[in-house]
Amino acid sequence: MTIHFPFQNTYTALPASFFARVAPTPVAAPRLIKLNRPLALQLGLDPDRLDSLEGAEILAGKRVPDGADPIAMAYAGHQFGHFVPQLGDGRAILLGEVIDAEGVRRDIQLKGSGPTPFSRRGDGRAALGPVLREYIVSEAMFALSIPTTRSLAAVITGENVMRETPLPGAVLTRVAASHIRVGTFQYFAARSDTEGVRRLADHVIARHYPHAADTDRPYRALLEAVIARQADLVARWLLVGFIHGVMNTDNSSVAGETIDYGPCAFMDHYDPAKVFSSIDQQGRYAYANQPRIALWNLTRLAECLLPLLSDDKDKAVEEAQTILGEFAERFTSAYQAGLRQKIGLFTVRDGDEALVQDLLDAMAKNQADFTLTFRRLSDAALDPDGDTEVRALFAEPVACDEWAARWRERISGEMQSPAERQAAMRSVNPAFIPRNHRVEAVIEAAVNRDDFAPFEELLAVLAKPYQDQPEFAGYADPPEPHQCVLQTFCGT
Numbered sequence: 001m002t003i004h005f006p007f008q009n010t011y012t013a014l015p016a017s018f019f020a021r022v023a024p025t026p027v028a029a030p031r032l033i034k035l036n037r038p039l040a041l042q043l044g045l046d047p048d049r050l051d052s053l054e055g056a057e058i059l060a061g062k063r064v065p066d067g068a069d070p071i072a073m074a075y076a077g078h079q080f081g082h083f084v085p086q087l088g089d090g091r092a093i094l095l096g097e098v099i100d101a102e103g104v105r106r107d108i109q110l111k112g113s114g115p116t117p118f119s120r121r122g123d124g125r126a127a128l129g130p131v132l133r134e135y136i137v138s139e140a141m142f143a144l145s146i147p148t149t150r151s152l153a154a155v156i157t158g159e160n161v162m163r164e165t166p167l168p169g170a171v172l173t174r175v176a177a178s179h180i181r182v183g184t185f186q187y188f189a190a191r192s193d194t195e196g197v198r199r200l201a202d203h204v205i206a207r208h209y210p211h212a213a214d215t216d217r218p219y220r221a222l223l224e225a226v227i228a229r230q231a232d233l234v235a236r237w238l239l240v241g242f243i244h245g246v247m248n249t250d251n252s253s254v255a256g257e258t259i260d261y262g263p264c265a266f267m268d269h270y271d272p273a274k275v276f277s278s279i280d281q282q283g284r285y286a287y288a289n290q291p292r293i294a295l296w297n298l299t300r301l302a303e304c305l306l307p308l309l310s311d312d313k314d315k316a317v318e319e320a321q322t323i324l325g326e327f328a329e330r331f332t333s334a335y336q337a338g339l340r341q342k343i344g345l346f347t348v349r350d351g352d353e354a355l356v357q358d359l360l361d362a363m364a365k366n367q368a369d370f371t372l373t374f375r376r377l378s379d380a381a382l383d384p385d386g387d388t389e390v391r392a393l394f395a396e397p398v399a400c401d402e403w404a405a406r407w408r409e410r411i412s413g414e415m416q417s418p419a420e421r422q423a424a425m426r427s428v429n430p431a432f433i434p435r436n437h438r439v440e441a442v443i444e445a446a447v448n449r450d451d452f453a454p455f456e457e458l459l460a461v462l463a464k465p466y467q468d469q470p471e472f473a474g475y476a477d478p479p480e481p482h483q484c485v486l487q488t489f490c491g492t
């Protein structure tokens with residue numbers, strides 16, 4: 001009995017210039033190391049069937065399931081500001097689309113499944129470390145309620161990949177609302193293929209923004225909708241201390257999901273200029289730059305859509321500028337609303353923005369841990385004795401005292417009970433994030449010792465980020481100085 005995937009593919013019905021048909025390259029000895037059972041069920045797949053040799057072979061690309069129509073998608077992109085007219089899926093193959101339990105169409109893609117016509121000089125493969133990293137961080141983002149691609153499975157291929165040293169090869173099965181990027185639009189725009197841009201825009205509207213089709217100006221509505229989702233997404237990133245690390249236009253999803261987890265990281269102590277990625281030497285993608293970069297990427301999208309906005313070029317530009325002008329307001333209101341929730345405010349008053357900014361400034365000056373400060377503040381909302389725990393996170397604990405007094409004064413004017421405030425704050429301030437030193441330790445155990453128990457444990461903790469889980473309290477701790485991860489790598 002073969003494993004059934006209920007594929008209903010639409011991307012392959014687009015013109016041939018949108019993709020290259022290519023099958024995954026078979027690998028030696030696939031071994032399933034992780035299957036996301038709840039996600040499998042949500043996708044209409046049978047987890048028991050997938051958890052088998054045949055399942056491992058499918059998820060490693062050794063066997064193509066019935067109904068799959070495997071392709072590598074074409075796209076372009078600005079990488080660190082430099083335009084590359086052809087990138088494309090160089091090491092990923094889209095098996096097909098399924099409709100999930102909520103009626104949402106989802107791509108099922110193998111990442112690391114062998115070369116494609118877009119591989120350039122790459123080997124089309126992925127190493128185990130980055131696969132585990134993407135699995136952990138994407139599923140953590142999902143548990144934090146942040147829009148993201150997800151991870152259905154990870155398999156070891158039984159082959160080595162050559163990086164600086166030989167490393168175990170792996171394939172990640174990624175699930176996404178779609179894999180269409182800002183760079184996908186750029187691919188056609190760069191070729192002056194306006195008909196291609198239009199076909200893609202129509203596909204994106206039908207798939208992600210059906211309401212746009214019902215407006216007088218569907219393409220304008222499309223651009224507005226993508227801008228709104230990106231603004232919300234980046235605000236959510238900042239509110240949990242997430243740094244994507246490679247916000248190139250080819251890593252920017254038009255569906256508004258976090259995509260392409262490479263050298264991404266969560267910050268420990270709060271530092272707006274924080275950069276982890278070894279390749280981001282100018283800090284282009286630093287934590288606090290992310291909103292500006294998202295707008296830069298959206299401006300590239302708007303440029304692609306100009307011919308669809310108006311036949312009159314000047315009019316199209318003027319309109320695009322007006323729409324792009326909505327980003328700042330969207331982002332700021334989402335970010336400020338999120339910050340107000342993080343410090344437990346139920347109402348909006350003059351001075352709130354300054355109050356929260358003063359806390360952030362004090363945290364930056366005192367290397368206070370971003371996640372723990374807000375988590376402990378949540379408990380201090382119930383019991384002022386909790387202030388001791390908050391203070392302890394600041395290099396100069398007194399920096400916290402004056403602020404805490406102002407905060408108590410501000411919240412005392414609201415009618416909510418301390419218990420209500422604590423509960424509300426705990427629901428937005430996670431205890432557990434994928435801390436770099438924990439992720440690195442998991443990868444080290446898996447790669448060097450074939451030990452996946454730490455991986456499983458970390459995943460279990462991160463699946464419930466807002467619960468205390470006293471037995472795993474250590475996972476909430478920031479790194480000791482010797483455990484600090486200073487740099488992260490793409491690992492491609």
Ligand code: AMP
Pocket residue numbers: 087088089090091092118119120121122123124125126246250251260262490492
């Ligand atoms: P990324 O930095 O992962 O977003 O990838 C940027 C581009 O490089 C995309 O076109 C990828 O498909 C391609 N790429 C990354 N790693 C490899 C690899 N090992 N083999 C082939 N192409 C790759």
Ligand code: MG
Pocket residue numbers: 250251260
């Ligand atoms: Mg990418």
